[in-house]
Amino acid sequence: DQQVKQNSPSLSVQEGRISILNCDYTNSMFDYFLWYKKYPAEGPTFLISISSIKDKNEDGRFTVFLNKSAKHLSLHIVPSQPGDSAVYFCAASTTDSWGKLQFGAGTQVVVTP
Amino acid sequence: NAGVTQTPKFRVLKTGQSMTLLCAQDMNHEYMYWYRQDPGMGLRLIHYSVGEGTTAKGEVPDGYNVSRLKKQNFLLGLESAAPSQTSVYFCASSRTGGGKYEQYFGPGTRLTVT
Numbered sequence: 001d002q003q004v005k006q007n008s009p010s011l012s013v014q015e016g017r018i019s020i021l022n023c024d025y026t027n028s029m030f031d032y033f034l035w036y037k038k039y040p041a042e043g044p045t046f047l048i049s050i051s052s053i054k055d056k057n058e059d060g061r062f063t064v065f066l067n068k069s070a071k072h073l074s075l076h077i078v079p080s081q082p083g084d085s086a087v088y089f090c091a092a093s094t095t096d097s098w099g100k101l102q103f104g105a106g107t108q109v110v111v112t113p
Numbered sequence: 114n115a116g117v118t119q120t121p122k123f124r125v126l127k128t129g130q131s132m133t134l135l136c137a138q139d140m141n142h143e144y145m146y147w148y149r150q151d152p153g154m155g156l157r158l159i160h161y162s163v164g165e166g167t168t169a170k171g172e173v174p175d176g177y178n179v180s181r182l183k184k185q186n187f188l189l190g191l192e193s194a195a196p197s198q199t200s201v202y203f204c205a206s207s208r209t210g211g212g213k214y215e216q217y218f219g220p221g222t223r224l225t226v227t
Contacts, residue, residue: 004155034215043117043203043218044156089155098163099144099207099214100171103155 003027004092006104014112019077021107023090026071030092034101035064035075038087047088048075080111115139117219119204125225126194134189134222136204144207145187146171146216147179149200156203162187194226 005024013019023033031052036044050057050064050073057064063076077084090104120135136145143164148156158171162181176198178190187206191198201223205216 002155006155009153036218041220043205043220045218046215049215098161098169099209099216100146100158100161101156101216103148103157105153105155 001026002105003030004090004102004104006090006107008107009105010108010110012110012112013080015082016079019075019080019084019109019111021075021077021088021090021109023073023075023104024071025073025092025102027092027094027102028071029094030102031095032093033064033066033073034091034093035062036089036091036103038089038106044089077109080109082111082113085109085111117204117206117217119202119219119222121222122220123223125227126191127227128195130194131190131192132194132224133191134202134204134224136187136189136206136219137185138187138204138206138217139185140206140208140217141184142206142208142217143184144209144214144216145181146205146207147177147187147189148203148205149173150203150221151200159189159202194224196226198224199226200224 034049035047038044066073087106091101146161147159160179165184204219207216
């Protein structure tokens with residue numbers, strides 16, 4: 001039973017435009033959400049996170065929005081750059097879970113010139 | 114500062130063979146994790162450790178064993194490999210748990226079981 005879902009396996013966006021990646025979750029106990037970025041043949045790297053007490057967190061070109069009532073979060077990348085082409089994973093955790101993360105299946109982003 | 118390293122990078126096993134994957138971190142992190150990544154399924158937690166000498170089961174522990182004899186190392190063992198264990202394995206570490214402390218991942222080990 002997948003508790004974190006990324007329903008779009010791929011996304012193509014033009015350089016300079018906005019990329020919007022979506023993630024839905026089913027477990028209302030999740031209280032911390034993270035996005036990881038993964039290039040081929042490398043491990044995932046941390047991108048940005050948000051606590052459930054917030055609804056927005058921003059870091060440079062990356063902004064994560066959390067809608068707890070809808071159990072939905074999104075990652076906005078503005079503007080998109082060619083180096084952003086990668087697989088993006090949404091992950092969620094609960095405070096008492098020893099840091100264990102539940103990952104979504106990932107969204108492949110391709111930024112075209 | 115190498116971060117998280119994994120050995121080996123690639124391995125091909127025959128069904129029934131055994132092997133050990135080694136993960137090492139030089140960040141003095143307490144927590145370590147082993148994940149597997151399969152197409153269309155994201156990363157799934159196999160086993161984890163919250164400190165030297167401790168281990169616990171994750172989401173998909175069957176067919177795997179782990180040991181954390183030293184704080185910096187976390188070993189993943191396959192006693193009798195099966196084709197269903199063909200996957201990419203990632204090790205990760207974090208300062209502590211609770212989700213807000215990011216996990217740092219190694220580059221992965223691609224394992225094929227024939």
